Amino acid sequence: MAAKIIAVVSPKGGVGKTTVSINLAAAIASLGKRALIVDTNLETPHVAVYCGFAGFKYSLEDALNGVVPVKDTIYRTDEPNMDILPSRVFKQSWDGNAKYRIINMFHHLEKLLDAYDFIVLDSKPSTNMEFIKLIGNVHIIVVAAPEITSLIEAKKLEEDGTRSALMVDGLVLNRVNAKIRGTMKDSEIKKIVSFKTIWKIPEDHSALDALQHGIPMVLYNSRSVSSRAFLKLARDIISD
Numbered sequence: 001m002a003a004k005i006i007a008v009v010s011p012k013g014g015v016g017k018t019t020v021s022i023n024l025a026a027a028i029a030s031l032g033k034r035a036l037i038v039d040t041n042l043e044t045p046h047v048a049v050y051c052g053f054a055g056f057k058y059s060l061e062d063a064l065n066g067v068v069p070v071k072d073t074i075y076r077t078d079e080p081n082m083d084i085l086p087s088r089v090f091k092q093s094w095d096g097n098a099k100y101r102i103i104n105m106f107h108h109l110e111k112l113l114d115a116y117d118f119i120v121l122d123s124k125p126s127t128n129m130e131f132i133k134l135i136g137n138v139h140i141i142v143v144a145a146p147e148i149t150s151l152i153e154a155k156k157l158e159e160d161g162t163r164s165a166l167m168v169d170g171l172v173l174n175r176v177n178a179k180i181r182g183t184m185k186d187s188e189i190k191k192i193v194s195f196k197t198i199w200k201i202p203e204d205h206s207a208l209d210a211l212q213h214g215i216p217m218v219l220y221n222s223r224s225v226s227s228r229a230f231l232k233l234a235r236d237i238i239s240d
């Protein structure tokens, strides 16, 4: 069966898109499904950093610019079911062509659909909605912080996705910490957004440890508070 494409998006930077993307891909892989993580964030790409991945020759930019076939930009990771298609972290020159050509991304993804069960796309902040609309057959997961301004922006994305007949699978509320005063209650959250599913990923004090080791949290410590939540998210996505 062709891979299901999941785009992880958010209106704001720094809310946890890359963390959610790589851990979702790693969790899906650790549950026995073939997963590919693609860094479609050409401006501030961090997937390779989170995966401790350095020294690769070709990247997404090279596929988009027609330098090499997309298959030559994919690398194995230490998790046998998880591959990575990185974007270049330090660019030698401005990849203007690649940025333009990302709208043709689906032609590249199409060639990979049979090789994977899930393809997870990390995105730039403020979303890649234009490019996601062009891909069409993609499931959207919105990431937001559990605070009012982040939720308002998430609602706009939800409405944009629904208006464009996209499949909006749900909202990930990241860095939830009930000990912080003023943390929004479920009833308050549901007054703002109406996603069919809301997953909560707790604040995890060992997130920076995993990042420093260049290992996705679910592979670094599968029993950490966020890992358990990422594994639940992955199980829900797999069984959907």
Ligand SMILES: Nc1ncnc2c1ncn2[C@@H]1O[C@H](COP(=O)(O)OP(=O)(O)O)[C@@H](O)[C@H]1O
Pocket: 010, 012, 013, 014, 015, 016, 017, 018, 019, 020, 046, 174, 175, 176, 201, 202, 203, 204, 205, 207, 208, 211, 226
């Ligand atoms: N659940 C979490 N608990 C603790 N820290 C987190 C969590 N999720 C993300 N972070 C941290 O927040 C920062 C931004 O996350 P990142 O995934 O890079 O955001 P984005 O891709 O949206 O810019 C990183 O330092 C990351 O380690």
Ligand SMILES: [Mg+2]
Pocket: 017, 018, 019, 041, 044, 046, 123
């Ligand atoms: Mg990011």
